[in-house]
Amino acid sequence: MMIRIAQQLWLYRNFITGSVKREFQSKYMNSLLGVAWTVIQPLSMILVYTLIFSQIMRAKLPGVESQYAYSIFLCAGILTWGLFSEITSRTQNMFLDNANLLKKLSFPWYCLPVTVIASAGLNFLIIFALFVIFLVVTGNFPGWVILAGIPVMAVQLFLAGSLGLMLGVLNVFFRDVGQLYTVILQFWFWLTPIVYPLDILPERLQQIIHLNPMTGLMSAYQNLFTRAQVPDWSSILPALGVGVVFFLLAVNFLRKHANEIVDEL
Template structure:
């Protein structure tokens, strides 16, 4: 990752520029980064709170389901944004990749950094909202940096592999949003794991985002330590995927430029 340090100023300035340009001309500006996910959560909460609220063990109150839903959504939004944007990281920047001197591997870092900035602002807003409705933060939130790191590493590694393959098989870019939608419902975000019949719950252990989302919910909702072995397994998987992605890109770079 020496190239990342060598081009750190370029990456940081690109992240800041992207944040400024993203909502240029909008009267609400960066507030849309918070409003979009919060409005989506509000819609789910309005529809499902009466059905799912009573199933939350260890949490009660009129906002219990909304708190549970929001905690999982914060984790998922970071993961899904990185994946979706990495899918087109090379196809959308073909004009830059054809410049030999351009540090192409900085592109996924810019994407991840921009998504991370947006997610941290969302997390800060969510923490304030939780406090206003009486659900105060706890010291367990100190483990959140580890959860965020695991999410970013796994999403970046997987997204970069998919983005590289998408150059050669454009159907990947079309099918992945459908796969992500399926994965969203396969992760206990809008429902609790308790609604799944016990004989089938073991299947969820094979979903890496189950480990991450459950950890976010443990910290933000139930104020307890998450299952760290599962989180560390996702982090390690992310590191391995990043290494594989970089190897795949290096070997495929000449063909990528030709295909673009």
């Protein structure tokens, strides 16, 4: 099944790249600040949380002495969470937003989530490049260990795309799904160790937070950038497992109800 999907995506690669290019151009063409908006939103969040937690609440990272440690910790979490949030939020509406396209053209529907992931990934690369420059300038670049973030990112993108695909299918039939997920996403953010280190929580609460599949991913990023540690690969397996489940459910639902989805659009 995966091989067949990969083959279809390769055949329609020009469709995907063209869609990403058009979306990027239309998003920033008539904007005065253009691509700068990609940087402004996450940067403002990082500044606010740095002020609140690092300055007001005097939050510190155990075992890390760098004066930039908490800012790096925040960047690692907020930037990658922003990528996850953007993908899942956009894919939940992709069938509704592309209703006319789905009715008029014949193409593999898997192209839509891949287009969203590629577009969000392009935006992420812009802000991530600035983050890397900050690490180099402050002398906190982790070195070759940064390459260990590639498989972590791959698992995150798979989880986000699979969850978004499942939400997108359900949102066609139950329009409340989109609204509900927006609320869930807010709670999910605070139940993930993004702005606070997991170690500062009581042990019982840590056990609950560990049930969150995003916990392992965020910890992997944060340890990589703040401590230059290779991720504990077992910690990202829950995210991979959840992603597989969502992917199989979504693909199965698409196959059984493809015609019904078109009728509902």
